[in-house]
Amino acid sequence: MSFPWAQEYKPQGTVSKWVDERLPLPRLVYNAVGAGYPVPRNLNYFWNFGVLAGVALVIQIVTGIVLAMHYYASVDGAFNSVEHIMRDVNSGWFIRYAHMNGASFFFIVVYIHIFRGLFYGSYKAPREMIWLLGVTIFLLMMATAFMGYVLPWGQMSFWGAQVITGFFSAIPLVGEPLRQLLLGGFAPDQAALNRFFSLHYLLPFVIAGVIILHIWALHIPGSSNPTGVSVKGEQDTVPFHPYYTAKDGFGLGIFLIFFVAVTFFAPNMLGHPDNYIPANPLSTPAHIVPEWYFLPFYAILKAFTVDFGIPFTGIIIIPAKLMGVLAMFGSILLLFFLPWLDTSPVRSGHYRPLFRKFFWYGLIPCLLVLTYCGGKPPYTQWVVLSQLAAAYYFAHFLIILPIVSRIERPLPLPNSITEAVTGKPLPAAA
Amino acid sequence: MVRLIAFLVGLFFSGMLLIGLGDTVITAIKEPAVPSVEAEFHEETLPVKFAHDGPLGKYDRGELQRGLKVYAEVCAACHSLNLVAFRDFAALGYSEEQVKAIAKAWKTEVPSINPETGEPATRPAIPADKIPSPFANEVAARAANNNALPPDLSLITKAREGGPAYVYSLLLGYRDQAGYKNEEGKELLKEFPEAATPAGLHFNPWFANLNIAMAAPIVSDDQVTYDDGTKATKEQMARDVSAFLTWAAEPKMENRKSAGWAALGFLLVFTVLAWMSYKTIWADKKH
Numbered sequence: 001m002s003f004p005w006a007q008e009y010k011p012q013g014t015v016s017k018w019v020d021e022r023l024p025l026p027r028l029v030y031n032a033v034g035a036g037y038p039v040p041r042n043l044n045y046f047w048n049f050g051v052l053a054g055v056a057l058v059i060q061i062v063t064g065i066v067l068a069m070h071y072y073a074s075v076d077g078a079f080n081s082v083e084h085i086m087r088d089v090n091s092g093w094f095i096r097y098a099h100m101n102g103a104s105f106f107f108i109v110v111y112i113h114i115f116r117g118l119f120y121g122s123y124k125a126p127r128e129m130i131w132l133l134g135v136t137i138f139l140l141m142m143a144t145a146f147m148g149y150v151l152p153w154g155q156m157s158f159w160g161a162q163v164i165t166g167f168f169s170a171i172p173l174v175g176e177p178l179r180q181l182l183l184g185g186f187a188p189d190q191a192a193l194n195r196f197f198s199l200h201y202l203l204p205f206v207i208a209g210v211i212i213l214h215i216w217a218l219h220i221p222g223s224s225n226p227t228g229v230s231v232k233g234e235q236d237t238v239p240f241h242p243y244y245t246a247k248d249g250f251g252l253g254i255f256l257i258f259f260v261a262v263t264f265f266a267p268n269m270l271g272h273p274d275n276y277i278p279a280n281p282l283s284t285p286a287h288i289v290p291e292w293y294f295l296p297f298y299a300i301l302k303a304f305t306v307d308f309g310i311p312f313t314g315i316i317i318i319p320a321k322l323m324g325v326l327a328m329f330g331s332i333l334l335l336f337f338l339p340w341l342d343t344s345p346v347r348s349g350h351y352r353p354l355f356r357k358f359f360w361y362g363l364i365p366c367l368l369v370l371t372y373c374g375g376k377p378p379y380t381q382w383v384v385l386s387q388l389a390a391a392y393y394f395a396h397f398l399i400i401l402p403i404v405s406r407i408e409r410p411l412p413l414p415n416s417i418t419e420a421v422t423g424k425p426l427p428a429a430a
Numbered sequence: 431m432v433r434l435i436a437f438l439v440g441l442f443f444s445g446m447l448l449i450g451l452g453d454t455v456i457t458a459i460k461e462p463a464v465p466s467v468e469a470e471f472h473e474e475t476l477p478v479k480f481a482h483d484g485p486l487g488k489y490d491r492g493e494l495q496r497g498l499k500v501y502a503e504v505c506a507a508c509h510s511l512n513l514v515a516f517r518d519f520a521a522l523g524y525s526e527e528q529v530k531a532i533a534k535a536w537k538t539e540v541p542s543i544n545p546e547t548g549e550p551a552t553r554p555a556i557p558a559d560k561i562p563s564p565f566a567n568e569v570a571a572r573a574a575n576n577n578a579l580p581p582d583l584s585l586i587t588k589a590r591e592g593g594p595a596y597v598y599s600l601l602l603g604y605r606d607q608a609g610y611k612n613e614e615g616k617e618l619l620k621e622f623p624e625a626a627t628p629a630g631l632h633f634n635p636w637f638a639n640l641n642i643a644m645a646a647p648i649v650s651d652d653q654v655t656y657d658d659g660t661k662a663t664k665e666q667m668a669r670d671v672s673a674f675l676t677w678a679a680e681p682k683m684e685n686r687k688s689a690g691w692a693a694l695g696f697l698l699v700f701t702v703l704a705w706m707s708y709k710t711i712w713a714d715k716k717h
Contacts, residue, residue, distance in 0.1 A: 398440025
């Protein structure tokens with residue numbers, strides 16, 4: 001594990017020596033995020049977002065635990081208990097708004113973190129396991145965020161739960177009974193709310209566990225870097241502490257400034273007004289839309305409008321609804337296969353001229369279009385745009401990327417990280 | 431193998447999406463979407479500014495007190511405000527005695543039981559009570575309102591796109607539908623003869639489907655007599671009650687904004703110091 005030149009933990013005092021011999025926890029921390037972890041010296045600001053995602057999780061867990069002390073998981077009382085937190089609990093408005101916007105900011109930093117991985121090829125050998133665990137964390141986050149959004153039991157909570165749990169009914173034969181079993185009823189009600197609350201409290205700790213595995217897996221090969229060139233020697237790295245703790249401290253300040261600005265001055269900007277209306281199973285909102293971070297996937301779901309069947313016979317093999325559900329889950333699950341779809345030995349997008357073109361002019365606009373269209377009502381122009389973008393999304397990962405990595409001629413790589421940084425070849429002695 | 435399966439899956443999904451795209455386009459050409467009356471005649475909120483707007487905005491206590499009066503004398507006849515307690519009115523600048531007096535004089539009494547017989551009864555409100563609902567339950571509310579349910583107003587400015595500006599626009603938005611034209615000069619009943627407002631509803635182009643069950647609540651100037659001598663024009667009353675309902679929905683807004691400035695100030699110092707230590711630590715490392 002790690003590089004041979006990593007600094008060793010040397011306990012100084014009697015107490016720390018005593019502890020180190022019995023439970024070397026300080027040693028573990030020292031080697032994980034202290035001076036004992038050598039990190040490439042050329043990381044740019046995109047490498048701040050892993051730590052920021054960790055901070056966002058901590059914010060969510062701390063505010064969430066306090067909210068759970070005042071929240072009441074009941075279909076009659078949930079909505080008013082949230083308002084009780086907003087009005088009567090000491091600083092409850094702050095805790096609640098921080099948790100509500102914290103979810104959005106968690107997704108913002110995680111999306112940037114994933115973007116970093118996609119562009120710089122962080123998913124490639126020898127870091128496939130880190131990537132697989134990361135996609136797992138992302139799936140868990142989505143489940144947690146969805147269930148958390150249901151808890152205030154507003155209109156969007158209820159109807160969002162109705163739509164999402166409706167996915168199960170798209171499964172042939174067993175779909176509807178399965179949906180009822182999971183919900184504990186025919187529609188989201190008290191049983192479902194209790195389940196959502198229980199799981200919403202559980203999953204963040206599962207996420208924390210998978211994050212530990214994610215960081216463990218990271219420490220086997222060490223961090224990647226913007227050139228994608230592997231670390232060759234001590235001159236290529238700096239100890240995580242103090243170099244990257246200092247840089248992450250600065251990054252954290254910038255992150256918190258954005259977070260605080262939204263939480264205190266525009267706390268409802270990212271939410272939907274309908275969720276301030278108590279849930280009413282008898283009144284469907286005009287447009288049911290998920291939170292912004294689900295919009296690209298929601299657009300993919302809605303983009304499937306034709307059944308798959310045998311032409312001219314009327315036999316339907318996969319109905320459009322089921323295909324939409326499969327594609328929506330598939331759009332995330334395909335990320336698990338990314339390390340084996342992109343076979344180019346060059347990691348960083350900087351040295352991949354063709355990959356870079358498809359990335360910037362294909363994938364990124366496609367994701368922005370999907371996000372935008374996901375929140376729009378099903379008018380022709382939005383449906384057409386999301387169909388086009390969704391078609392590109394699948395083509396990009398499943399067809400274009402494998403072909404590009406085969407035919408592309410990468411640019412020459414620098415000989416080492418130090419050479420890339422200093423702009424001159426390494427001295428012969430080093 | 432992975433790449434072959436991926437290729438086929440990609441071809442299938444992308445292919446189905448492109449077929450769907452063709453289908454959508456053909457359908458759109460065959461049956462072009464008919465513009466809806468809501469799309470053509472629903473109005474954006476009127477431009478209106480409030481003292482509490484913006485990151486430095488604070489509630490105008492006089493405005494809130496006038497708004498409370500409009501709510502109590504006009505809206506409260508039908509709309510509940512069940513998340514707000516009388517004690518909360520202290521934040522509008524009333525003394526403890528004044529709050530007690532407001533609670534005691536409130537038109538609707540609080541449901542209670544007769545302490546001798548145990549029969550259902552009512553009693554005057556006290557500061558600890560939430561504002562009592564004008565109707566005993568939803569059935570009673572619908573029965574008295576032509577089967578429409580007047581929504582609770584506690585969160586109305588957060589539960590509608592546009593917030594206070596929406597409430598303001600809606601209150602002043604009642605129009606005569608006969609001969610009504612939008613800004614482009616299109617006449618509603620000529621373009622959509624079938625969209626005539628049904629009996630029992632009222633035409634209001636600021637309401638989502640243009641026809642609202644609530645009759646115009648603010649009908650004439652001086653409908654309410656303000657204690658501070660402000661002239662109660664229709665616009666003034668609509669403004670004041672919109673501001674009051676914003677406070678009802680977000681009573682902690684001023685705490686929130688001032689705490690926000692303190693947090694931002696702290697973070698600014700923190701970030702500058704963090705930046706300086708980052709630069710100092712990295713001074714000897716090219717990166």
